[in-house]
Amino acid sequence: MVNKFVMLSCAVLMAGCASTSSQTISELDGQTVMANARMGEAYDTALTNAANHYRAEPECESRKVSLHKQRKAFAYDICAFTPTRMQYAGAPLSEVVYHFIDRSVVRVDMRAEGSTDLLDKIRSDIDHFYARRDAQTRQLRQGSYEWVVGDEVTGVREGTGANAGNIHVRLLDRTLSTDAPWLTVE
């Protein structure tokens, strides 16, 4: 009986640890997972997962955009979640935003409340994550870092101006730099 209780307690504890909020980034089938989403994931899947995880409904906008030199119009959807009482890397998570083109995830943004300490913590975590994936790392400027692996670009930066007091983490599809450069600019 005692053993069962101990095992159950451990299971609960491990489950809690597995979903620890300090986990900033993860990997599934060779793809980076951020905010429960992967690049290329379908609109419905990503939003269903996010709604369940963040226990919130998204606010979405849709419009048509142009890509590269094509004269075909592409569907662009942007959906934002404002989680309450959720944490990211131990800090209050204020916003999660998904960007879709053709109903597939092309960019994910997370914003957490914090400053340099939080930036360093997340950066260290992501550095550790990418150490085994042979990522190209670079500092874009003071307080802004980027990791590139295959067609994925992960970035973390400290908010400035109106966004001061926030750390912004994002994952995006690298092909956007050709197809939709406006979407790679914050």
Place this chain on the structure above:
Amino acid sequence: MLFRSLCALLLLACATFSVAADHAGGIDQVDKHFIIGGEPVFQQAVAPWIVALVYNSDAELVQRQFCGGSVIADRWVLTAAHCLFDRRGDLLQLSDLNVATNAADLGASNVPELLITNMIVHPDYVHNAANPHSDIALLELATSSGVEPITLSTKSSDKLVGLQATIMGWGAVDNDDPSQPKFPIQLHSVDVPVVSLGVCNAPVSYNGALYANQLCAGLEEGGRDSCVGDSGGPMIVNYEGQVQQVGIVSFGFGCALPNFYGVYTDIPYFIGWINQYVYVGEPEFEPELLAARTPTPTTTTYTDETVTAMPQSNSDVASMNWLLFALLGIGVIRRRSTW
């Protein structure tokens, strides 16, 4: 930030130069019409054969429209091949899209949407190639379109140079900000002169990148053009007393920019291919062979059709880089990921 400032300065300088040049030519201001420069078409009867390609979802029709097309026979629609590929270069599924007829007003209720049973992409079309020539495809409808088809031109397009062509579509009426193009609910049309391939292939324009199976139309000074969302739609001319479709909206660098004309698939060049599926008349000329750099086709299969797909050769990749540099060279290449 420095880069943005430089770009802003460069754009300002270009705009100033452009306006100054127009003044010198006696034009008071830059004439910026789009489909860019066109006008709304309020009556479907003006162009009964025009259709909109729309995604199959529960969003509003205007949001779902992504390309145009034209009815060329009761159950056949002509469009651009690239309309049938997603951003990654994968062919769309038949169930992904419908054909909307009588859709001059995308805001109207009860716009008919027809199912597609077959998509046929020209075997020489290479998605993501530097110059995606042979940008032509056929859609077979599940049911009768019930609309009057347009006549396709079977004569060489060489004779069209200088004639006014009309382009129609639901594409952007303003693409200054590619992240937020402005799309109309109403079908638009614009008149532009057909330009010779020689002019369009000039160093200041597409610099030799275009093939004999492509047409150009537009103004040297820009201002009138097809744009994002117009792909697949028709370019028509009134030739020898008959309205005929001569081109399909394919691509262009930007929209309505000086020297960068709209590029269209030259329909007469493909009459023989179209006749394999639906007879539209005998070609009245011998199409010129394409340049030797066209790669050798390989065959791939999808759904119930066999299509040929071209491998992307090294020369294509090289020419893509070349084209990008040539077209984007004047300060448009952007630093990657400046956030």
